[in-house]
Amino acid sequence: MAQAQHPKGIHARVLLTSVFGPYAQDDEFGSRSINPMELYQNQVTREQGPFSLRMFHGSWGLKLIQHNLSAPSTLLDFPSRARFIRELTRGRYDVVGISGIIVNVWKVREMCRLVREHSPHSQIVVGGHVTAIPAIERLVDADHLVRGEGVAWMRAYLGEDPAQPIVHPPIASSFGFRIMGLPMAGGVGRAATIIPSVGCPIGCDFCTTSAFFGGKGKSVRFLDNGADLFEAMRQAEETLGLTTFFMMDENFLLDRKRAMELLGLMKANGKVWSLYVFASANAVAKYELRELVELGISWVWLGLESPNSSYSKLNGADTRALTSKLRAHGIRVLGSTIVGLEHHTPGNIAGEIEHAVAHDTDFHQFMLFTPVPGTPLYQRMESEGRLRSEVDMADIHGQYQFNFQHRAITPAESKTWLDWAFRLDFERNGPSLFRLIRTTVEGWRRYRDDLDPRIRERFARERKETAANYAAALWAMERYLHRSNARVSARVREVRLELDRELGGLRRACNRLIGPVLLWAARREARRFPQGRIIEPPTSIVRRNWNTAEAER
Numbered sequence: 001m002a003q004a005q006h007p008k009g010i011h012a013r014v015l016l017t018s019v020f021g022p023y024a025q026d027d028e029f030g031s032r033s034i035n036p037m038e039l040y041q042n043q044v045t046r047e048q049g050p051f052s053l054r055m056f057h058g059s060w061g062l063k064l065i066q067h068n069l070s071a072p073s074t075l076l077d078f079p080s081r082a083r084f085i086r087e088l089t090r091g092r093y094d095v096v097g098i099s100g101i102i103v104n105v106w107k108v109r110e111m112c113r114l115v116r117e118h119s120p121h122s123q124i125v126v127g128g129h130v131t132a133i134p135a136i137e138r139l140v141d142a143d144h145l146v147r148g149e150g151v152a153w154m155r156a157y158l159g160e161d162p163a164q165p166i167v168h169p170p171i172a173s174s175f176g177f178r179i180m181g182l183p184m185a186g187g188v189g190r191a192a193t194i195i196p197s198v199g200c201p202i203g204c205d206f207c208t209t210s211a212f213f214g215g216k217g218k219s220v221r222f223l224d225n226g227a228d229l230f231e232a233m234r235q236a237e238e239t240l241g242l243t244t245f246f247m248m249d250e251n252f253l254l255d256r257k258r259a260m261e262l263l264g265l266m267k268a269n270g271k272v273w274s275l276y277v278f279a280s281a282n283a284v285a286k287y288e289l290r291e292l293v294e295l296g297i298s299w300v301w302l303g304l305e306s307p308n309s310s311y312s313k314l315n316g317a318d319t320r321a322l323t324s325k326l327r328a329h330g331i332r333v334l335g336s337t338i339v340g341l342e343h344h345t346p347g348n349i350a351g352e353i354e355h356a357v358a359h360d361t362d363f364h365q366f367m368l369f370t371p372v373p374g375t376p377l378y379q380r381m382e383s384e385g386r387l388r389s390e391v392d393m394a395d396i397h398g399q400y401q402f403n404f405q406h407r408a409i410t411p412a413e414s415k416t417w418l419d420w421a422f423r424l425d426f427e428r429n430g431p432s433l434f435r436l437i438r439t440t441v442e443g444w445r446r447y448r449d450d451l452d453p454r455i456r457e458r459f460a461r462e463r464k465e466t467a468a469n470y471a472a473a474l475w476a477m478e479r480y481l482h483r484s485n486a487r488v489s490a491r492v493r494e495v496r497l498e499l500d501r502e503l504g505g506l507r508r509a510c511n512r513l514i515g516p517v518l519l520w521a522a523r524r525e526a527r528r529f530p531q532g533r534i535i536e537p538p539t540s541i542v543r544r545n546w547n548t549a550e551a552e553r
């Protein structure tokens with residue numbers, strides 16, 4: 001089908017928006033209290049009480065689109081419903097682009113309705129994973145539904161060449177960091193987000209991002225080679241003053257050639273950068289540890305899934321050995337485990353969760369096995385008649401209950417096992433903040449005298465940031481856990497004493513003063529918000545390519 005084009009081309013007035021909040025509450029638009037707009041509190045550290053990491057991430061897909069359009073545009077991120085209506089009524093927008101994922105479908109529907117009511121002349125374009133829902137056109141009243149990559153589509157729609165190279169925007173990866181009930185300047189691993197590509201060619205059957213951008217063998221590459229990557233990172237460093245990068249690529253290490261080109265340029269230009277990446281075990285295996293360290297890999301999101309799954313990305317990998325090797329070299333690991341795979345039964349699932357927890361990763365995400373619309377797994381479950389059609393799409397997010405008939409585990413049991421996994425991980429391994437400090441210190445110990453000055457400098461920097469920001473937090477954690485979990489408290493103490501030995505007397509004295517404040521704040525937070533404090537992201541508005549008078553509206 002021919003690509004649609006707006007008659008006003010680059011002169012069209014464009015509003016790009018994410019779905020409206022509040023998010024962490026139960027409402028008729030599909031918000032759910034267990035589905036806050038946060039990564040860690042939603043699906044990683046949610047059972048870690050006051051030690052859960054709290055922060056937000058903006059809508060990077062919309063940012064990338066906006067940055068690559070010449071048309072005057074407004075990006076409204078995390079609006080309230082009222083703020084969205086206000087923007088519609090004041091903006092005289094020709095185009096309203098709405099971004100959503102599947103759980104947000106009812107908000108997308110409501111937003112389309114609001115556009116028709118308050119800005120009837122606007123064309124509505126809906127993009128993002130929500131468009132993977134079969135027969136979405138019957139659920140939402142949009143003029144265009146964009147499945148897959150959106151920059152090229154929007155460029156073509158607005159009369160620009162879709163094949164132009166991507167201009168990468170500077171993106172600060174997170175904001176609003178809090179822990180132990182207090183806002184913290186800087187935040188854990190403040191980083192610039194870089195988006196090298198979307199999709200993943202490995203094509204695991206459950207993987208929604210892989211399926212959405214073409215499936216097995218396919219991905220869409222924005223930064224095709226090491227030089228493109230290096231340039232985007234250099235510019236982000238210059239604009240944002242950051243030397244840590246969150247590589248938003250589903251499997252960054254898979255493309256070894258590109259990664260090694262980047263390493264060559266980092267070395268040639270003396271760049272001491274830290275990289276946070278997503279990577280599968282078979283991709284990590286393509287590198288010597290020394291190469292990963294030289295590349296500045298300091299945090300890996302690793303799919304562990306299950307020791308008995310047959311996913312090719314694991315390829316027989318001993319993930320426990322791999323994780324402990326990475327950690328011993330100062331590479332922090334966020335392990336990701338699927339709960340409720342097909343082979344799980346009430347008899348073996350506890351053992352599999354124990355196995356996951358035994359990895360002692362710095363962070364652990366647990367997700368229910370979930371057939372998501374648009375994936376090969378969903379098609380198979382549908383053809384086998386095993387989808388639970390009564391499940392609301394707002395509940396298909398992997399943290400509630402199965403949306404399919406499992407052969408051995410009921411939906412209610414699925415939630416019980418999932419919650420248990422998070423709790424067990426916390427009980428055995430302690431707060432993630434402690435674990436990541438531990439790994440950072442381990443890396444520094446190993447590499448502080450390395451012959452390569454780039455490596456020495458990176459580890460010294462990471463350790464310094466950690467010590468400066470979080471040594472006092474260790475003091476507070478040690479005491480907080482003293483009664484409830486003496487074993488973990490003792491482990492925290494060991495790391496704290498080691499850090500203390502390295503710190504100057506003044507810094508140590510400071511920490512002795514700050515520690516009790518943090519302890520008090522953590523106890524207070526746990527008392528006031530036993531289920532976790534509800535925090536919503538603030539609305540942000542970015543206008544581009546307007547003349548000044550209009551931009552100040």
Ligand code: B12
Pocket residue numbers: 018023035036037038039040042043057058059060061062064065096097098099100101102103104125126127128129130132146148149150151153154195198207208209248249250372397398399
């Ligand atoms: C950052 C992130 C978040 C942030 C939210 C950021 C935000 N402002 O919304 C946080 C951490 C809060 C989050 C939360 C959740 N997330 Co999330 N998240 C991501 C992540 C890691 C990156 C998104 C991203 O920026 N990608 C890069 C950009 C460039 O790609 P993109 O967003 O897809 O955008 C492209 C196209 O989709 C398209 N497009 C997008 N929007 C629009 C709009 C228009 C008009 C057009 C034309 C095109 C278009 O063009 C863009 C450029 O090509 C993705 C995984 C991934 N790799 O994408 C998951 C992902 C989007 N999240 C997902 C899920 C399920 C969730 C949660 C439900 C948590 C959970 N249990 O997993 C919650 C929902 C929270 C809520 N209440 O809504 C799923 C969505 C699955 C689906 N099929 O719907 C993903 C794909 C992860 C996964 N593999 O399962 N998430």
Ligand code: SF4
Pocket residue numbers: 200201202203204207208210250251280303313
């Ligand atoms: S390796 Fe990871 S990103 Fe790639 S298809 Fe499998 S689950 Fe998706």
